[in-house]
Amino acid sequence: MKTIMIQEMPDHLGETVRIGGWLANKRSSGKIAFLQLRDGSGFVQGVVVKEIVGEELFAKARSITQETSLYITAEVTVDERSSFGFELQVKDVEIIHEAVDFPITPKQHGTEFLMDNRHLWLRSRKQHAIMKIRDEVIRSTYEFFHLNGFTKVDPPILTGSSPEGTSELFETKYFDENAYLSQSGQLYMEAAAMALGKVFSFGPTFRAEKSKTRRHLIEFWMIEPEMAFVQFEESLEVQEQFITHIMQSVIQNCSLELERLERDVSKLEKYKAPFPRVSYDDAITFLNENGFDDITWGDDFGAPHETAIAEHHDMPVFITHYPIGIKPFYMQPHPDRDDVVLCADLIAPEGYGEIIGGSERIYDYELMKQRIKEHNLDESAYAWYLDICKYGAVPHSGFGLGLERTVAWISGADHVRETIPFPRLLNRLYP
Known part of the structure; x- marks a missing residue:
């Protein structure tokens, strides 16, 4: 038998x-x-x-x-x-x-109880479906990048500095010096792109951000491609093709899971490239004209702002050309303006917010040195990164996609804590 x-x-x-x-x-x-x-x-x-x-x-x-x-x-x-x-x-x-008195019964349970029993909650139909969708997103990610000539490169998890230039880092002792858990592999991927052309990483990242929203985790997984000789608009095309690919793969290969989650597949089917593009300037104007008097030019968007913009288009939407003052040091300035940079965030509809952040990167050596200084960063810690601009610099672009937010959007999950097997939250390190 x-x-x-x-x-x-x-x-x-x-x-x-x-x-x-x-x-x-x-x-x-x-x-x-x-x-x-x-x-x-x-x-x-x-x-x-x-x-x-x-x-x-x-x-x-x-x-x-x-x-x-x-x-x-x-x-x-x-x-x-x-x-x-x-x-x-x-x-x-x-x-x-024989299992006796299994704690999670078919009745309703509170969130904290389920999180305390996350190791058992994973066995439920809903969690099973979300994990299968997560797996399909991962599988189709590798498929997309390998079909398009990318090489997988693994950046370090322990680093000596912050790529974002923020203080939201987990610090640890590294023998006789300080080290930090990586909040992004981007800078290392830029170096790899200068060696291999088109590369991507897929690994854990850590943010010591004291946020309790449904979009935030302390530990999460990022997909971070970098592409030599690719400029801003070309990068946007890669991003929307990537999202279209993984969306169609989930629809095709996870029909039972989507049905179990009661996900409206007709919505997912329409999320195909090309996606709308809205400049930051126009986004501010739109928000001000639609009841959002709390935001002015130069402010970053919050969840309600992103949701309003995405709902207006009923599609994933790129918000482009943010002010230079609210973005990291490495982003390429706009060729015709000195107040905005060549960057974009991709905002998912249905209230799921930013799932991709990307930009064209600075490749002028003197400008990069200037930006590092303006952001009060230790130039010696970034000496290796400056070498990218110093030796054979080329235009290049990249982006980062948050896996858990993307899975939450595709699966219709209420909170990103349901889209990772064992979530790490502000108040949770167990189980």
Whole structure:
């Protein structure tokens, strides 16, 4: 008898198979018991009919407790009522380990309780679906960049300085000097782009930002491409093509998960390149004309501002050419203005906010030295970075995409804490 996973059932229609899994839930109706089974690859219903399996096995099936691990021997049959399309006609049940008093029951639970039990909450249908979508975003990310000639490069997690020039860093001792957990691999990726042309990184980043919003995590994952000989507008095209690619991949490969999350796929299907572009100047004017009197030119946008702009377009929208005073030191100035830089944030619709930040990078040696000085940064700490401008400098651009915010947007999750297996929040380091 073949042991298979639930996701393999369509290839074994009419066969008797063995599946190892856990009992997610159960119900019974007279002489029939319905076992809701999961094995990590998916969920399926096992039907236990008393007349077929006998009284002893039927009683055993009805007594199985939630999250008990077991082996099921059953025939794979069609079930047109389920979105999966198949079910199991159970012939035998073997208990591996009985779970007693599993804390997360089908009833409603508070957020803090679920977060305290995150290691168990991951087993739920909703969390399973979100993690599968996260995995598909990751898979399709590698696919996109490799299809487009990028090389994967891994920047260090321990660094000696801050790429953003901020104080929101986690500091640690590095033998006899100070080091910091990386808040971005960008500067290192710029160096890699000068060696390999088009590169991308995909790794954890850390921000010691004391924020409790639904968009923020302390530890999160970033996708950071850098591209030599690519200028601002070309970079925007890469970004919208990338978003379109991962969106279509999720729609195609995670239909069951999107259905389980009750995600409106018709919305996702329309999020295709090209995306609208709105200058910072025009965005300020739009906001002021639509009841946002609290923001003036030179201010950064908050969540309500971003949401209003994205809702107006009902699409992901680029906000371009921000004031130089609210952006990091490395961004290339506008060729015709000295008050804005060649940058853009991509704002997701439906209230999910910024998912990409990017810019063309400065490649003039003297200008880069000037910017470092203006931002009160230690030039000696950035000597290696200045070498990028010093030796064979070329126009280059890059961007960073936050994985968890993107997964939250695609899956329709309420909070980014649901889009990472074990979230690190301002008040949470457990489990």
